Amino acid sequence: MASMRITARRGRWQALFVILCLFKLSSVTGQARYSVPEEQAEGSFVGNIARDLGLDVARLISGKARIITKGSRQYVDLNRDKGTLVIKERIDREELCGKTTPCSFSFEVILENPIQLYRVTVEVTDINDNSPSFPKDEINLKIVESAALGTRFTLVSADDPDVGVNDIQKYNLKPSDNFKLEVQSQPNGGTFIEMVLQNPLDREKVETHTLVLIASDGGEPHRSGTVRIHITVLDANDNAPVCSQPVYKADVKENSPEGTVVTTVSANDPDKGVNGEVTYSVPHISKDAKQLFEVNVKTGEIKVAGKLDFEKSKTYQLNVQASDHGGFSDTCKVIIQIMDENDNLPTIQLMSFSNSIAEDSPPGTTIAVLNVDDEDSDGNGVVKCSINSDVPFKIE
Known part of the structure; x- marks a missing residue:
């Protein structure tokens, strides 16, 4: 015992x-x-x-x-x-x-x-193993001949997966007889490109213009990408669309299903008939955002189109362009904040x-x-x- x-x-x-x-x-x-x-x-x-x-x-x-x-x-x-x-x-x-x-x-x-x-x-x-590339090879614009000097036209920016000096460093527009280029840096690291009218257009003299937008990186060796801009000069359209507000801000939960309405942008055009009809688009959008959001061409309603993930990106910015059929447009920023959900074990x-x-x-x-x-x-x-x-x- x-x-x-x-x-x-x-x-x-x-x-x-x-x-x-x-x-x-x-x-x-x-x-x-x-x-x-x-x-x-x-x-x-x-x-x-x-x-x-x-x-x-x-x-x-x-x-x-x-x-x-x-x-x-x-x-x-x-x-x-x-x-x-x-x-x-x-x-x-x-x-x-x-x-x-x-x-x-x-x-x-x-x-x-x-x-x-x-x-x-x-x-x-x-x-530097990637070249700048534009989403499309060509851009087609219709611009009324009576467009005022200083009128701005939003252009799509290029994308380069590289970073630092190997990323895109500059844009050039050739020729620059009627238009000049202005590039603005965005808070999210992207660029906002506009073509500004600096000399008047005359449809009776020149009905079409062709320009080339060049994006160049700073790596060695230098790499570049191009997009051709075809401009058709139209007869007069007196007014351009004006966005109801320059910046829209919206919050959306990361587990929101496809079809969830994020926000709606709107613009007004005083013109009558076809020149007063406004359509909405996002001419420059990142590959990730393009898979996650869609804008209704006629109503300006922005909806969730894919699976959001707060852990991948907390904020998205869409530059929504409101255009009429006469070639005028205005751009408003839509800042979308993704709200985190406890969706991971x-x-x-x-x-x-x-x-x-x-x-x-x-x-x-x-x-x-x-x-x-x-x-x-x-x-x-x-x-x-x-x-x-x-x-x-x-x-x-």
Whole structure:
């Protein structure tokens, strides 16, 4: 009977000792940061991870060092025998980050016996591998011959997936006999391009004009894209549409279904008949926004046309153009704010786990490494971790 009490007591102490080992989860032991250009060939050198973390190659091998990534893509591979990181698969900066800069991805290097965790961040720098491009090859405008000097005509801007100096740096309009070009930077990083009439048109002398709009980047070598502008000069139309307000602001929840009305823009044209009929369009719109919003040509009503995601973009700006059939137009800005919804579940990833430990392991020994993530933003993305209250384990 006494022997049974001693055995039970020893079992309780062993259980308590194992529990104490869980009280402290080790944090990241060290960090390393590297920078590589995009589009590097497979096997290209990234960095000497062993040297930069102060580890021996033998430790990498004995600790079964391996890379833990958050997603399904692993762009970098670990060469244990050499203690180096190399490119595992092609990295396209535009695919990875879009217009976000600086662009980087992170992963962990984990070793066992004992468990050590290192954070590695790799910045991907841009190369000039994309040319500016316009949504269309041609733009057709109809402009009344009586248009006043200074009349503005909105032009579609080009798109270049590259960033920084490799992005679009300037626009040129050729020839510039009757029109000059004005380019304005937008708060969201885009550009608003207008062609301004600086010399009067005369339909009886010249009925059509052809111009070329050129977008150029600043990379090496320089890349450019063009769009041809065909102008048909019409007889007089006395009035241009005027938007009811220059800026519209609207909020929409990210889980709003397709067809949800965001807002409605309107413009007035004092002209009668066909010259007073106003139509609405968005001549320049990003690829992402084009898939998410649509404008009714006749009513100016803007609706949700795709799946919104607050985590991808919080704000969109649409430059809605109100045009009459005489060639006049006015542009109003529509700023759409996406409201976050708690639509993502926290995810738990077990990165390492010791299912058995020695009975003489000291308190604070790391038993498991977990990665917990929630794609939501702000308060909706805050995650609290806990375990059962009836067991003496602790998570840090």
